[in-house]
Amino acid sequence: MGRLKLGVDSADLVLPLHKAARPELQSDKAKLVNLNKALCNSITQKVASTALKTCIHALTDDRKLMFILCTTAIYQ
Secondary structure, X not given: OOOOOOOOOHHHHHHHHHHHOOOOOOOHHHHHHHHHHHHHHHHHHHHHXXXXXXXXXXXXXXXXHHHHHXXXXXXX
16 A cells, blocks of 8 residues: 655744744643644645646647636635
8 A cells, every 4th residue: 555645844834833833821731732733634634735736737729727716815
């Protein structure tokens, strides 16, 4: 059985994890929860970005433009 490569680079996760790891005013449990959330969000965003790029490459040029415009409007 093959493994799915998600395209997640550890360098892409450093900044969100750094932002979440604020030692001041946080208990150890809160730090772990925040780090876990930041890690999950980073991986989800990276995987969604990779999947979106794959979908766009599969479309024809005229449909590609429409797809990009629609998804940009949705995410803003």
